[in-house]
Amino acid sequence: MIELSPIEVGGHTFLGVTVKLPKTTLLSVSNDKGYIMCGALDIAFFNKELADRKVIAARAVGVRTIDQLLNAPLESVTYEAEKLGINKGITGRDALLKMI
Numbered sequence: 168m169i170e171l172s173p174i175e176v177g178g179h180t181f182l183g184v185t186v187k188l189p190k191t192t193l194l195s196v197s198n199d200k201g202y203i204m205c206g207a208l209d210i211a212f213f214n215k216e217l218a219d220r221k222v223i224a225a226r227a228v229g230v231r232t233i234d235q236l237l238n239a240p241l242e243s244v245t246y247e248a249e250k251l252g253i254n255k256g257i258t259g260r261d262a263l264l265k266m267i
Contacts, residue, residue, distance in 0.1 A: 200267075
């Protein structure tokens, strides 16, 4: 099952996506600039093989809901995210606000 929902963060609307798969759930919250995602996101892949795409993304691990993703500390971020001040340890919510 795939669920799409608007997510309000600091007066800005993002798109929340939940994909329920056997034994796991994929989660992401995005806008037209970047996104945060659950542990399924491979930050190293974006930083190495897709560096020319300049993807702004961050990952939180151990989350099972969109709310947990918003409130969890980020475990890793892309180089492009770092350029916006998105660093490991900040919450997903704070990262999204830097993507405005």
